[in-house]
Amino acid sequence: MSKSSKIQDEFHFRRYYPHRNENKINNIFDFYISNDESVIYKNNNNSSPTFCKLLQSPSNFDHLQRVLDGSIFCQEVREHVCNGFDLELDGSHKMKFLHGFRLDSLNTYSIKSSLCQLFVNECKVLIEQLSKANVDGNFFGDWAMHNLVFSFELKRIMNIDLEGFLTYYPLPKWANFAQVEKWLTEVIEELQTLLSLVE
Secondary structure, eight states: OOHHHHHHSOOOOOOOOOOOOOOOOOOOEEEETTTTEEEEEEEEEEEOOOHHHHTTOOOOOHHHHHHHHHHHSSSSTTTTBOOOOOTTTTOOOEEEEEOOOEEGGGSSOOOOOOHHHHHHHHHHHHHHHHHHHTTTOOOOOOOGGGGGEEETTSSSSSOOOOHHHTSSSOGGGSHHHHHHHHHHHHHHHHHHHHHHHHH
């Protein structure tokens, strides 16, 4: 029995296909969601030799483990990163599935004005928190908008790309805090436009 069949048969998961981001070439994971939609399983599909090579280092594997349990982050960042669990040797892992709005796909949602204003406020909070982490030298990871979800349950923006805290450590210049701040500011402007249309 293949690993994917075992996942589906024994653990009550089914294949899940997230909304595709046009700027992303491929996913290094195949996604499975639990039947009650509470857990997402990210199964390494071995399409990234770079990621697989990174995990051969015990220190990198430990780094990823500390990402999943949150112990690697300062408080400001920890509040905006999902926890993961059941890390496997190839980097496959599980995490809570967050129902919410993905920041790169706002035009695909119908957002009520009351929630839209809260969303704007949370974007500003995230910029402030990440700015402090950046000043303190604690900012790293892939904070591109397709990795950020405004969680209905938590009422804040969460980074769901746990492996990015390994692959974007240290940060490439094109994904530094200034760029992330620019992206989030553009999201705020998009939300404010939506808000003006419903008022």
